[in-house]
Amino acid sequence: MQKSLTLAFIRSLTRWSVLFTVFSLGSISLLSATQAYSQRLQQVKVTAAFENESLASCIKKLETGYRLSFGYDHQELSRYRIEKVTFVKEPLEKVLATLLHKTPLTFEEKNGVVLIVKQVVPASPLQQPAAGKIRGHITEAGTTNAIPGVTIRVTGTRYYAVTSPDGMYELTLPQGSYTLRYSFVGYAEEVRTGVKVSNSATTTLPVMMSIAASRLSEAVVIGYGVQERRNLLGSVGTFRASELPGQMPLSVDEAMIGKLPGVFIAPSSGVPGAASNITIRGISTLNPNGNTPLIVVDGVPVYGIDQNVNTVNFNKGAFSGFSFGGNSVQNEYRQPSTFEKNPLASLNPDDIESIEVLKDAYSTAIYGSRGSGGVILITTKKGKKGNARVDVQLGTSFSRPRKLPQIMTGDQYADFYTRLFAVKDSIGKAGNPFYRPLNYRFPKGVNTDWLHEVLRDATGMDANISLSGGTDKSNYYVSLGYDKQQAYIINNDFTRYQGRVNFDNQMTRSLKVGVSMSMNQANNNSLNAQTVYRNAIQKAPNIGIRDSSGKFNWLFGNNPTGPDEVNNPVAMATTGKNYSIDNRVLGNVFVDLKLLPWLSAHTDAGVDWINSRAYSRTSDRPKIIGGNATETQQQLRKWVINNRLDVNKMIGNGHALSAMLGQSYEKSTEDVTAVVGDGFVNDDMLSISTAKNKKVISSLEQQWAQVSFLGRLNYTYRNQYLAGITYRMDGSSRFSANRRYVGFPSFALGWVPSEAAFLKDNHWIEQLKFRGSIGFTGTDGGNGYYGNQGQYIIDVYGATYGNQNTIGVKQPANPNLEWERTTTLNIGMDISLLKGRVSATVDYYHRQTSNAIVNSVLPYFMGFALQKQNLADLSNRGIELSITSQNIIRKDFSWTTNFNISGNRNKVARLHKINEEELAIQNEQDGGRFWRVGHSATAYYLYNWAGVNPANGQPLWQDKTGKTSEVPIQKQYPDAPYAHREYMGDAMPVVFGGLSNTFSYKSFELNCFLSFSAGNKIINGSKAALYSYLGSSSVANNTYNLSPDLLQYWQYAGQQTDIPALINASNASPAGFGSSYDYTLNRQTSRFLEDASFVKLRSLSLAYNCTPLMKCLRTVKSLRLYVEGNNLLVLTGYSGIDPEVSANGSSALGMGFDELTMPAPRTWRAGIKASF
Structure with a gap:
């Protein structure tokens, strides 16, 4: 009863909060119309x-x-x-x-x-006659952002000026030569010498001001508030959209790659709108979705990177994911009929003002049970006091694959498979008088470059316009945006429409209300791009696109045999329909109330609503008569209500306290319905209601709710001694009543020697700070929606009883399931030297996770296989370094360098299981990784491939004792093969980072950005796929196209090659034909393990600030032209195309597998940015 009353009260409070805010905003528009622009x-x-x-x-x-x-x-x-x-x-x-x-x-x-x-008193025009003028526009270096309020002083005189809200200034001076000094808080002072003024002439002098170290001590967004960076005790990385020299990419996570220490970001593929892997400070949980950071947009925790939420299934009979192996040997990789969307792609990057990444426990503990994976705080642009400002950005792009895989021509393919089947057919037939050769001959003369047929030069365009400004009472920011990006696979593209309104009003001296709201639609027609790309590589090249009757060749054409698959890459790309449409409303309304000069109250109500429709339609073709269709409707609804009190007070001499006490409530509901149909009358019928056969394959509604109480207290003494404490208690419906609530405290201390008397007057050290913190965070996502509860399934295994569907147990309840808990120790130092010319930050951290949730294997007699249990402990240790240096600052030339590097060591510290090997095997069979204590959760444990015996062409294998044999290890040790799997590296890099250099000369700016990764490995499943030539049954032969490397297969004694004999002891079935698999192609072997280290020229851009044009067009405040290239060059030892791709999407635990995955393209962009 008490619970229902509480929920009713919360619902009522939500409704009244929204109604009150809407009423307030309506009143604002009336009040604003009567208010003057400024106050004296x-x-x-x-x-x-x-x-x-x-x-x-x-x-x-x-x-x-x-x-x-x-x-x-x-x-x-x-x-x-x-x-x-x-x-x-x-x-x-x-x-x-x-x-x-x-x-x-x-x-x-x-x-x-x-x-x-x-x-100082400015000279009166009557006392000193004016002879000439100096005019100019002052902007932030590397951006087009105007800087209002800059003071310009003329050395040796009493003249000065101040820039207007749009960054313009004007000085009237007698004829002569002068030195001008430009200063503003937060920016390094600029000096211009020898500026000449002539009678009745106007000199134009634009100036770009660089951010000084003191700017870095200004306000930084943290969880539930802001704080001055100089008093910051946590480890927080900041990325500002204004730092990008050119066009923002389709998704903001792409712009962040290599920019922030400790933040590892890798795009999973080159498909527009595809998910990225974002991992902050290593693997903290063994849940595939648990290592992704919490994403908060303007205070609203949003639906972020979660494969369960973002994965779209298409094509009837689709299955999700794949296995790397298990008790049976994995012979081939099958492309899943799924696509994982990038949730950040629905946000307009042009609306983003800044991104803060919270990394240590003191920063993230305020988010409690969702802080272990780190927190990304996204702040959108707001209006500023001043005249209305219109910003316009137009851009276009051109992209194509940087590199393509090498595959056989039609004749090479025909010769190879003709020879293969002759050898395969003859096995075991010697001396058999009844033997008649199969005589499979693959025709020559046709050479279809399937990949060329489905590739194109992709183009893109984006347009954004925004209106912003404000008065003493109100600020506003309104924007509209449009983006369209083609994939380099024909008939595949991504389109986004967006609108945003940010508005706030100071209704009274103590009351402020506002709204931040966006509406976006993302149309992704690229769901099938990866499938088309892979099939185009593997389709037999001696088959034409169409047969003699003009119909598409769906099967294996005139070849004597082929795969038991129906595909034609060109037809799949041009006749099928595969798309998703996501409509998203994201935002909040808020009320701020100033109770006392040192005490304020804040309330906000936020929503993240996503309505998604995914549709797939295949046309009529062999084996799929009438075609089929799949449609999935998904609705995600999240409500968030936050209330807090903020205290900022000086006490006594130099003592400062800031405190926050808050409460948060969050509820999420997910509705999913999926239907399939087949047997359409013709290909023009699209609605599943017109299909001959229809079926609902999924229908569910699941909910999750959390209530939290939180607080923070920070203390500073004379800006020299710092201390802080945070605490959050979370109660989650994901856990049983006896485990529902848990607390997450954190503590921090800091010392700023640069504020001490012995360093106060030091001219070398401008800022020096030491800080340390320890705290606790959690990961509740690994428990799913109902992980602790018993789950049931209807019609299990198709069983019925009395013509009634049966209900079976899918998962037994576990009321003792506990929260995962991560303890983090962080020690850091911030230093700024030479008046901000050089600054650096270094952090060391040690993270330990206990009670990691894992699917545990249960005895068969219980009737179900798995149950979620707290079974593992993990640890991460690492160090991060970032350096910013203003190498050269001259009148017309400047050079700035930004460098960061991070290293992390992850380790599975413990597996709470009697048989650890059993747990590792089960997890791998479920599509995960094989784990062992002492190494990383992303480690490779592989059977050791020892090459090819030059005497007979047989593959060689080496067990853990060092013994070499021609018999696969799985056959040598059938009872315990896993004991001979050896640690051979890690998918996570040892170090990674980025290096950026920006050169400015007058109005020109050149930026070069490199990202790098070292020490990580990758399974080149692309090579394995192009080495796969054996069928898996007697009726289906996987006669896919292959790598030309296979033409070097072993043929005579003494031949040195790494390609074994076509038929060998590791791939032959006893009779040559029949069920067979190839141990040499297994992803559990070291044969295809490669070094994935790389250095990428991530971007190279040239921009020009059109100052001369601004002299003629006074309404133009800034104008910037740019051209930029992305992914121009990759230096790597990896034999594949792109060492960053991942066949497992955003999963950090699944990274390190390239399975003919679409690589990121090389892209050229050009555009214009203008402000009016």
């Missing part, structure tokens, strides 16, 4: 008390408490202290005059910015 200093009434704190701290409080824009030198203002003063409804002008009374500083409002500068 005397119109702002201030009530505040300051005691024993720096002048900089006082101004900062005024800036945040009264939504004012100040321009000042933080270091200069920190020199002055305010003893004790109180203001009650005093005009801001009087407050500033009082605070600055005993200092050599003064203030003035310029273009909506209150400047605090040393007392």
Whole structure:
């Protein structure tokens, strides 16, 4: 009863919160229309008390408490202290005059910015006649972002100017030569010498200002709040969209590759909209979906990277996933009829302002049970006070495969298979008087390049427009976007439409309301691109696209035998339909209430609603009479309500406290319905209702809810000594009542020697900080929706009783299932040298996960095979380093370098099982990996391939004792073959990172970005597939196209080759034909294990800021032209095409397998960015 009342109250609170916010926003539009654009200093009434704190701290409080824009030198203002003063409804002008009374500083409002500068008086035009002008536009280096409030001083004179909200300035000076100094808080000072002014002439002088180290001490988004970076105790990486020199890629995760230490990102394939593998600081759980980070957009935890949610099934009879092997030898890889979507592809990258990645426990513990995989906080753009600003971005792209696999021609194929079947047919027939040769002959004369037939030069375009601005009361940002990207497979593309509205209004001095909302539609017609790509590589090249009657060749044409599959890559790409349409509404509404000068309340209600439809239709073809269709409807609905109190207060002399106390409620509902049909009258019939046979193959609704209580307390003393504590308690419906609630505390300490007296005046060290933290986080996703509960299935194994469907147990309940728990120790250092010219961050961490949830094998007599249990422990240790250096800063030239490198060692510390080998085997049979204690969860344990015996062409195998044999190890040791599997490397890299160099010369900017990975391995399943020539049964022969390498197969004694005899002891069945498999092609062997280390020229861009044009067009505030290339060059020892791809999509545990996976293309982009 109490539970139902609580849920009813929450539902009622949600409804009233939404209605109140809608009503508030309606009132805002009426109020805003009557408000003037700006307020004078005397119109702002201030009530505040300051005691024993720096002048900089006082101004900062005024800036945040009264939504004012100040321009000042933080270091200069920190020199002055305010003893004790109180203001009650005093005009801001009087407050500033009082605070600055005993200092050599003064203030003035310029273009909506209150400047605090040393007392200088600009020369009067009457006293010094004007002779000429200097005009210019000031932007942030490497971007087109204007910087308002910059002070420009003319050295040796009393002249100065301040940039307008759009970054423009103008100085009127007598004739002569001058030195100009440009300064603004957060940016390195710029100096221009020898600037000449002539009578009645105008000199144009644009300036780009670089971010200074002090800028890095400004506000950083953290969980449920913001914090100054200089007081940050956690390990947080920041990526800003403005750092990209050219066009944003289709998905923002692609832009982040190699940019942040500790954050490993790899695109799974080259299909537009495909998922990426994002892993932060290693493997923390053995759940395939548990290692992905929590993604939070504007405070809303969204449906993120989850294979269960994002995988689309297409084609009737589709099966998901695949196995690398088990008790039986895996002979071949079968392409699954699934596609994993990238959830970040539904977000418009052009709307993103910044991305913060929380990595250590002190940063992530505030997210409790979902923090072990790290947290990605995405903040979208907001409006700023000033005139309305229109930003337009137009871009186009051209892409094609960087490299293609080498395959046989039609004649090579025909000769090879004719010879193969002659050899295969003759096995065991010597001396048999009744033997008649099979005489399979594969025809020559046709050479169809199937891959060429389905490839194209893909094009793309994107267009984004936004309107932003604000007044003293309101800020707004409105955007529309369109993206279309073709795949390099014909008739496959990705299209996205998006709209966003971000708005906030200061309704009263203490009440602020706002909304952040986006609506997106993503149409992905590339679901089948991977299947077409693979089939085009493997289809027999001696078969024409169409037969003599003009119909598509679906089977093996005039060949005597072939695969028992129905495919024609060209027909699949041009006649089939495979697409998904995702409509997504994501956003929140919020209310901020200032209760006291040091106390505020915040409430927000957020939603993430996804309505998805996936449809697949195959046309009429052999064995699929009338064609078939599959349609899946999926609805995901998430509600989030957050309430919190924030405290920011100075106590005594130099003591500062900031605290947060909050509560969060989240509920998710997933509805999925899938239907199939076949036997359509003709190919024009698309609706499944018109199919002859129809069936619902899946229909489910599942829910999950979580209630949380959280808090944080940070303490600083004179910005030198730092301490913090966080705590979160989560209650989740995923666990039984006796295990439902668990707490996640964290603790942190920091010391900033650069604020101490012995380093305060040091001119070399600008900032030096040491920090350490320890805390706990969790992973509840490994439990699924109902992991602790007993699960049942209807009509199990098709059994009936009395003509009634039976119900069987799918999974037994486990009320003792516990939360996974990760303990993280982090020690870090931040340093800034030479006035911010060089800065570096280094972190060491040690993470230990206990009670990892694993599917455990149960005895057969229980009637079911698996149950979720807490069976494993894992650990991760690593170090991260990032360095930023402004190598050269000159009047017309600058050079900036950013470098980061990370290393991580993952280890399975323990498997809580009597028979660890049994657990490892079972997990591998379920499509996972083989585990052993002492090595990584992504380690390779393989049978040792020892090459080819040159005497007889037989494959050689080596067991763990070093003995070499021509008999496969699985046959040598049938009772315990796994004991002879040896550790041979890891799919995760030993080190990875990125190197970026940016060169600016006048209006030109060149950026070169390299990413690298070293020490990781990959199974080249692509090579294995192109070495596969044996059929799996007597009625089906896998006569796929092959690699030309096989033409070097062993043929005579003494021949040195790595291709064994066509028929050998490791692949032949006793009679030559019949059921057979090839041990040499098994992905459990080391034959196809390769080094996947690489260095990629990820991007190379050239941009030009069109300053001359801006002189003529005063309405144009900035104009930037750019051209960019991506994936231009790869240096690697991998014999495949792309060492980054993964046949297992986003799964970190499944990485390291290339199975003819579509590689990322080489892409050229060009575009324009303009602001008005």
